[in-house]
Amino acid sequence: MSGTAIPADAPLLQIRDLTLAFETWRGPVEVLHGISLSIRRGEKVALVGQSGSGKSVTARIVVDQMRRQRGARIGGHVRFDGLDLLGLKERTARALRGTAVSMVFQDPTSALNPVFTIAAQFREVLRRAEPTLTAEQARGRAAEALSHVLIHDADRVLDSYPFQLSGGMNQRVLIAMAMANHPRLLVADEPGTALDVTVQDRTLKLMAALTEEQHTAVLMISHNLGVVREFADRVYVIYHGRIVEHARTADLFADPRHPYTRALLLAVPKISGGGLPTGLLEASGDFQAPAVIHPGCEEPPLDIGVAA
Amino acid sequence: MGPSLLTSLIRRLWMSLLVLIGVSMLIFCIARVIPGDPARIALGPNATQEQVDLLRERLHLNDPLPVQYAEFVKESLQGDLGMSLYTNRPVVTDIGDFLPATLELVLFAGILMVAIGVPLGVLAARYRDGWVDNLVRLLSLAGVVTPTFVWAVFLMLGFAFFLEWFPVAGRLSEGVPPPPGITGLYTLDALLTGRFATFADAVTHIVLPATALAMTGIGQTARLTRASVAQAYDTPYVHMAEAYGYPEGRIASRYALRPAMIPTLTILGLDFAAMLGNAFLVEAVFAWPGLARYGVQAILHKDLNAIVGTVLVISAFFLIVNILVDLTVAWLNPRIRLENRRAAG
Amino acid sequence: MIAAVFNSRGWYKFRRNPLSMVGLFLVALVVLMAVLAPLVAPYPQHAGAFVDFVNASQPPSWSNPFGTDLVGRDVLSRVIFGYQISLMLGVVVLGIAVPIGVGLGLAAGYFGGVVDYVIMRVVDVFLSIPPLVLAMAIMGFLEPTLTNGMMAVAAMWWPWYARLAYNMARSESREGYVLAAEVIGASTPHILIREILPNCLPAVFTKITLDLGFVILIASSLSFLGLGVQPPTPDLGSMVAEGARYLPDNWWMAVFPALAILVAVLGFNLLGDGLRDVMDTDR
Numbered sequence: 038m039s040g041t042a043i044p045a046d047a048p049l050l051q052i053r054d055l056t057l058a059f060e061t062w063r064g065p066v067e068v069l070h071g072i073s074l075s076i077r078r079g080e081k082v083a084l085v086g087q088s089g090s091g092k093s094v095t096a097r098i099v100v101d102q103m104r105r106q107r108g109a110r111i112g113g114h115v116r117f118d119g120l121d122l123l124g125l126k127e128r129t130a131r132a133l134r135g136t137a138v139s140m141v142f143q144d145p146t147s148a149l150n151p152v153f154t155i156a157a158q159f160r161e162v163l164r165r166a167e168p169t170l171t172a173e174q175a176r177g178r179a180a181e182a183l184s185h186v187l188i189h190d191a192d193r194v195l196d197s198y199p200f201q202l203s204g205g206m207n208q209r210v211l212i213a214m215a216m217a218n219h220p221r222l223l224v225a226d227e228p229g230t231a232l233d234v235t236v237q238d239r240t241l242k243l244m245a246a247l248t249e250e251q252h253t254a255v256l257m258i259s260h261n262l263g264v265v266r267e268f269a270d271r272v273y274v275i276y277h278g279r280i281v282e283h284a285r286t287a288d289l290f291a292d293p294r295h296p297y298t299r300a301l302l303l304a305v306p307k308i309s310g311g312g313l314p315t316g317l318l319e320a321s322g323d324f325q326a327p328a329v330i331h332p333g334c335e336e337p338p339l340d341i342g343v344a345a
Numbered sequence: 346m347g348p349s350l351l352t353s354l355i356r357r358l359w360m361s362l363l364v365l366i367g368v369s370m371l372i373f374c375i376a377r378v379i380p381g382d383p384a385r386i387a388l389g390p391n392a393t394q395e396q397v398d399l400l401r402e403r404l405h406l407n408d409p410l411p412v413q414y415a416e417f418v419k420e421s422l423q424g425d426l427g428m429s430l431y432t433n434r435p436v437v438t439d440i441g442d443f444l445p446a447t448l449e450l451v452l453f454a455g456i457l458m459v460a461i462g463v464p465l466g467v468l469a470a471r472y473r474d475g476w477v478d479n480l481v482r483l484l485s486l487a488g489v490v491t492p493t494f495v496w497a498v499f500l501m502l503g504f505a506f507f508l509e510w511f512p513v514a515g516r517l518s519e520g521v522p523p524p525p526g527i528t529g530l531y532t533l534d535a536l537l538t539g540r541f542a543t544f545a546d547a548v549t550h551i552v553l554p555a556t557a558l559a560m561t562g563i564g565q566t567a568r569l570t571r572a573s574v575a576q577a578y579d580t581p582y583v584h585m586a587e588a589y590g591y592p593e594g595r596i597a598s599r600y601a602l603r604p605a606m607i608p609t610l611t612i613l614g615l616d617f618a619a620m621l622g623n624a625f626l627v628e629a630v631f632a633w634p635g636l637a638r639y640g641v642q643a644i645l646h647k648d649l650n651a652i653v654g655t656v657l658v659i660s661a662f663f664l665i666v667n668i669l670v671d672l673t674v675a676w677l678n679p680r681i682r683l684e685n686r687r688a689a690g
Numbered sequence: 691m692i693a694a695v696f697n698s699r700g701w702y703k704f705r706r707n708p709l710s711m712v713g714l715f716l717v718a719l720v721v722l723m724a725v726l727a728p729l730v731a732p733y734p735q736h737a738g739a740f741v742d743f744v745n746a747s748q749p750p751s752w753s754n755p756f757g758t759d760l761v762g763r764d765v766l767s768r769v770i771f772g773y774q775i776s777l778m779l780g781v782v783v784l785g786i787a788v789p790i791g792v793g794l795g796l797a798a799g800y801f802g803g804v805v806d807y808v809i810m811r812v813v814d815v816f817l818s819i820p821p822l823v824l825a826m827a828i829m830g831f832l833e834p835t836l837t838n839g840m841m842a843v844a845a846m847w848w849p850w851y852a853r854l855a856y857n858m859a860r861s862e863s864r865e866g867y868v869l870a871a872e873v874i875g876a877s878t879p880h881i882l883i884r885e886i887l888p889n890c891l892p893a894v895f896t897k898i899t900l901d902l903g904f905v906i907l908i909a910s911s912l913s914f915l916g917l918g919v920q921p922p923t924p925d926l927g928s929m930v931a932e933g934a935r936y937l938p939d940n941w942w943m944a945v946f947p948a949l950a951i952l953v954a955v956l957g958f959n960l961l962g963d964g965l966r967d968v969m970d971t972d973r
Contacts, residue, residue: 100587100588102584102587102588131590131592132590133590134587134588134589134590135588135589135590135591136590139588139589140585140588140589142581142584142585142588143581144581147580147581147582148581148582148584148585149582149585150582150586150600150604151582151604151679151680152603152604152607152677152678152679154679161589161591162589165589165590165591198679198680200680224588363811364814364815364818367811367812367814367815367818368815368818368819370815371815371816371819372827375827375828375831376831486956486959489959490903490907490952490955490956490959491952491955492907492910492911492914492948492951492952492955493911494911494914494927494930494931494934495930495948495951495952498930498933498934498937498944498945498948499945499948501934501937502937502938502941502944502945506937506938507938618820619820619821621820621823622820622821622822622823622826623822623911625822625823625826625915626822626911626914626915629914629915629931630934640823640826641826641915641916641917643830644826644827644829644830644917645916645917647830647831649831652827652830652831656819656823656824656827659819659820659823660818660819660820660823663818663819663820664818667818
C-alpha cells in the first residue's frame with residue numbers, strides 16, 4: 038500500500054493497540070489495554086462507556102494532552118491523515134490542533150475563559166488558521182460562524198463574557214469555534230452533558246448538521262448509548278480500557294451481543310436521550326467476555342503512512 | 346474608566362476616609378491618653394517646669410481631649426501637622442523631604458517582588474515538583490521566617506562587604522550630587538535629566554536595600570501565584586486552550602495567569618503595603634535617609650507631632666495602595682466590572 | 691493524657707510529615723535552652739552587665755563557639771538567655787492579645803448589630819496601619835522597656851484574633867447546637883463560653899503556635915530598632931543591631947543572634963503548619 042495515494046476510504050484517524058499506563062508508587066497502573074478504533078473522513082463514530090472506562094483519556098491522547106502528564110506511558114499507534122501522532126514533535130503536533138483537529142468540551146461555560154469576551158476568544162481560534170487576521174476581519178468571520186449555529190444576534194454574544202450567556206448559548210459558541218477552521222476531525226467529549234436534556238438534544242442536532250455539511254469526521258465520547266443512537270454511524274463500546282463491542286449503530290441497537298452492552302442499554306434513562314444513567318452498573322464477571330465485532334466492522338489494516 | 350469604576354472608586358475613597366479618621370483618632374488617643382506628660386517626655390527630665398508649661402500651651406495640651414482632637418483635625422486638613430520638636434521645622438516639610446527616599450525604596454522592592462515572584466510562581470506551577478517548584482517552596486518558607494533586618498544584615502555582609510558588588514550604605518556615592526529634584530526619586534530624576542552616571546550609581550545603591558525589603562514578599566508572591574496558576578492549569582478553559590494548540594507561553598501568560606492573578610493581587614497589595622513597616626528596618630541597616638529613619642528619630646526623641654504625622658502619612662499610603670489594588674482587580678475581573686456597571690446604570 | 695496524644699490518629703499524621711517533626715524538634719530545643727538557660731549556657735554570668743575586656747571581640751573559638759562581644763561576653767550564652775526573653779515575650783503578648791481578641795470577636799459575631807459594627811470597625815482601623823508601624827507608634831509615647839514593648843506588640847496582635855473568632859462565631863451561631871441551647875433558654879455567657887468557644891479553640895491554638903514565631907520576629911524587629919528591651923538584657927534583636935554596627939569585622943556578633951531568631955521562628959512555623967494540617971484533615 039505504501040507509495041500509492043491514500044485511498045478515499047482510508048481511515049482519517051486510526052488507533053491501533055493503544056495502551057496507557059500511569060506510573061504510581063505501587064508500580065504501573067494500566068488504564069488502556071490496547072484499544073483499536075478507526076474513523077473515516079466525514080464519519081461519525083461514538084466511543085461509549087462509563088466513567089473510568091478510558092474513553093476520555095483516549096480523546097485526550099488524540100488531542101495530545103497526555104504527553105505532558107507526569108508518569109503517563111503511552112504505547113501503540115495513533116495515525117491521523119497519514120501522520121504518526123505519537124511520534125510527532127510537540128511543535129508539529131501543536132500545529133494540527135485547533136486547525137485540523139478540534140474539540141468540543143463537556144461543560145461549555147467553564148471551557149470558555151472567564152476573563153475574556155467571546156469575541157477575543159473567537160479571534161484567538163480563528164488566528165490558529167490565519168495568523169494575520171485583523172480584529173475586524175475576525176469579528177466578521179466569528180459572526181458568520183455563529184450564524185451557522187443559529188445565533189443571529191452575534192454582536193451581543195461576541196461582546197459578552199461567558200458568564201453572561203446561558204449554558205446552551207455557550208455550547209453553541211463552542212461548537213461554532215470548533216468548526217470555524219473547518220477541521221478534518223472533531224473530538225466531542227460528552228458534549229452538552231452539563232446541560233438539560235432538550236438543550237443537549239438541540240445542540241447535538243446542530244453539531245450533526247454542521248459536521249455533515251463540512252464533511253468533518255467526529256469522535257464522540259459519551260457514557261450514554263441513548264444519546265449516540267441518533268448521532269453516530271458506528272459505535273465502539275469500551276469497558277475497563279478494552280473495546281468490548283463494535284457495530285454500526287443500527288446493528289448495535291437491534292442486536293446488542295456483549296453482556297456489558299446489554300447492561301449499558303438497560304441503564305439508559307427512559308425519558309429520552311439525556312441525563313446520567315440512573316445507577317452505576319454492578320461489575321459482573323460476564324463483562325470480561327471477549328469482544329464482539331459485528332460483520333463489516335473489522336479494523337482496516339494499519340495505514341503504515343505516506344510521507345505527509 | 347466608565348461610570349462603574351468611578352462609583353466604586355468613590356465608594357472606596359469614602360470607606361478609606363472613614364478608616365483614616367479612625368486611624369487619626371487612634372493615634373491621637375495613644376498620644377494623649379498614655380500615661381506621662383508628652384511635653385515632659387519630649388523635653389526630658391532636665392527641663393524646668395516653666396519650659397514644660399510653655400510647651401503644653403503650644404501643643405494645646407491643657408484643652409479637653411475632644412477640643413484638642415478637633416483642633417488637630419482642622420490643622421491637618423489645612424496641611425499643617427504641627428512643628429517637629431526635634432528638627433524645629435514643620436512636620437509636613439520634614440515628611441516631604443524624607444518620603445521620596447522611602448517611596449523609591451518601596452517601589453523598587455515592589456517591582457522586584459512582582460518581577461521575580463510572579464514568573465517564579467508561574468514556572469513552579471507549570472513544572473510542578475520540578476526544581477523551580479522546590480526553590481519556590483524554600484524561598485517562601487525562608488521569606489516568612491526570616492526577619493527583614495536579618496535579610497538586610499546578611500545581604501550587606503555577603504554582597505557589600507564580602508563580594509563588594511554593591512555599596513554599603515546611602516543613596517549615592519560620596520561626591521555624586523543628587524539629581525535635580527523633580528520627583529525626589531533619585532533614579533527617576535537622574536533618568537529624566539539624562540544623568541546616566543548618576544542613575545547607575547543610584548541603582549547600585551538601591552539594589553541591596555530593595556532586595557532585603559522584597560525577600561519576604563518574593564517568597565509569598567511566588568507561593569500564591571504558584572497555587573492559583575496551578576489551579577488554573579486544571580480548569581477546562583486551559584485544557585481547551587491546549588486542545589486548540591495555542592503556544593505554551595501564550596497559555597501561561599494569558600489563559601492561566603490572568604484569571605489566576607485576580608485572587609493573588611489582593612494579597613500582593615497587602616504585602617506591598619506591609620513593606621512600609623519593614624522599610625524602617627532596612628533603612629536602619631543601610632543608612633537610607635527615608636521617612637522610616639525620620640520616624641525612628643522622632644520616636645527616640647519623643648517628637649509627638651512628628652510621630653503622629655509619620656503614622657498618618659504611612660496609613661494613608663497603605664489605604665491608597667489597597668484602593669489601587671481593588672481597582673486593578675475590578676479592571677481584571679469582568680464580573681465585578683459589569684456588576685458595577687449595572688449598579689451604576 | 692500524654693499517652694492519649696501519642697496514640698491518637700492526629701499524632702500519627704503529624705509524625706508522618708518530616709517537616710513537622712523538624713519543627714517540633716527545633717521548638718523543643720529552643721524551649722529547653724530557654725528553660726535551662728542557667729544550666730546549659732557556658733557562662734551564665736555573661737547574660738547581664740559583665741565586662742571582660744581581655745577577651746573582647748574574639749572570633750568564634752572552642753571556648754566561645756559564637757565569639758565574644760565588644761565587652762568580652764560570650765555570644766552563645768547571651769543567645770541562650772535571649773531565647774528566654776523571646777519566649778517569655780511571646781507567651782505574655784499572646785496571653786494578653788488572645789483573650790482580648792477572642793472575647794471581642796466572639797461578642798461581635800454573636801450579638802451582631804451595633805456591637806458587631808463598632809468592634810469590627812475598630813479592628814479595621816487597627817489592621818489598616820502596617821503592623822510594625824503601630825507598635826512603633828505606641829512605643830513612641832512610652833519608655834522603651836520590656837513591659838511596654840510587650841504591650842505594644844499585644845496591641846497590634848489582638849485584632850487578628852478578633853477577626854478569627856468573629857468569623858467562627860458568625861458561622862457557629864447558625865449551627866444546630868447553638869440554636870438548641872438558645873431554645874432551652876441557656877444564658878448568653880453560657881452559650882458563648884460553653885457552646886461556641888470550645889469549637890473555636892482548635893483553630894485558635896493552631897494560630898497561637900504559628901504566631902509565637904511571628905511575635906518573636908516582630909518583637910526582635912522592634913528591639914532591633916532600639917524600641918524594645920534595653921541593654922544589658924540579652925535580647926536577640928538588639929544583639930543583631932549592635933553587631934550590625936560592627937560589620938564586617940565582628941560579623942559573629944550579628945550573624946549568630948540573627949540565625950538564632952531564624953531557628954526559633956522556623957521551628958514555630960513548621961510546628962504550626964504541621965498542627966494545622968492535622969486539624970484540617972480531622973474535620
